[in-house]
Amino acid sequence: MGQGLWRVARNQQLQQEYGEQWDMGANPGQHCQGADIYQLLRARRGKEQHGFIDLEMLPPELSITILSYLNATDLCLASCVWQDLGHDEYLWQxxxxxxxxxxxxxxxxxxxxxxxxxxxxxxxxxxxxxxxYHQEGISYFMSKGILVDHPKELAKFIFCTRTLNWKMLRVYLDERRDVLDELVTLHNFSNQFLPNALRDFFRHIHAPEERGEYLETLITKFSHRFCACNPALVREVGLSPDAVYVLCYSLILLSIDLTSPHVKNKMSKREFIRNTRRAAQNISEDFVGHLYDNIYLIGHVAA
Incomplete structure (x- = not known):
């Protein structure tokens, strides 16, 4: 009974809101009282659709804020409707x-x-x-005045860009060791645990798929940079660039051992500590044990 009364009251409310609109569109002889609830709701939805807010009617700063969430493709599409807003220099900057x-x-x-x-x-x-073609790409940037041929400028561009193919980037850095040197110095490994710092390093400078001279160069440069960023850790733990170099290779081998499905007999923590301390005797057992735990819990350092 209560629901029936509510429906009648709701129907009367809708008829009052849209009765005039319905009478204007109805055929002669028809009355609004004969309109069903479905037709009235359709009329209401149509009215709401006509009430869409045009961005050009909003304050400019609000419209710009809304469009700032779009990517380049969507912004180009939006410029077909709102030309002035879609071409705003602030958005493209x-x-x-x-x-x-x-x-x-x-x-x-x-x-x-x-x-x-x-x-x-x-x-x-x-x-x-x-x-x-990495060489043609760099030449294009320079010809347009976007970049200058200076190792530090090129390194900053690579460090702050995520759209470059990592395979081409690896080939380019292998050819331009001066740019690689500047790129390494842009990393700040202060107060980072060694495996986490190595992951961050390989996130920007991808490791080669095979062991070779380029990988040795990367690890050597990383080892010196890590020690330079953590002088207190060097004093407390007794780290040196040579010791970090050994630990990095141990972490890479451990990562492969623990994550590869082809290795059935995984290296234990005790085995890792024993093997690592043979090569780096001045490193404490606890520190090496924490290295193992990090790889075991987080995963590969060069993934």
């Missing part, structure tokens, strides 16, 4: 710097008529070119 965190052109005085939208297109084209 944010997209450029969020994707390519450092470019030499950012620090220059921009010429009159400069467009971050065009810059985004050039950066995107240059990245695609680099991912196919």
């Amino acid at each position: 944010g997209l450029c710097k969020s994707t390519w965190g450092h470019c030499s052109i950012y620090n220059r005085r921009l010429p009159y008529g400069f467009s971050y939208r065009r810059l985004y297109m050039m950066l995107d084209e240059g990245s695609l070119t680099f991912n196919a």
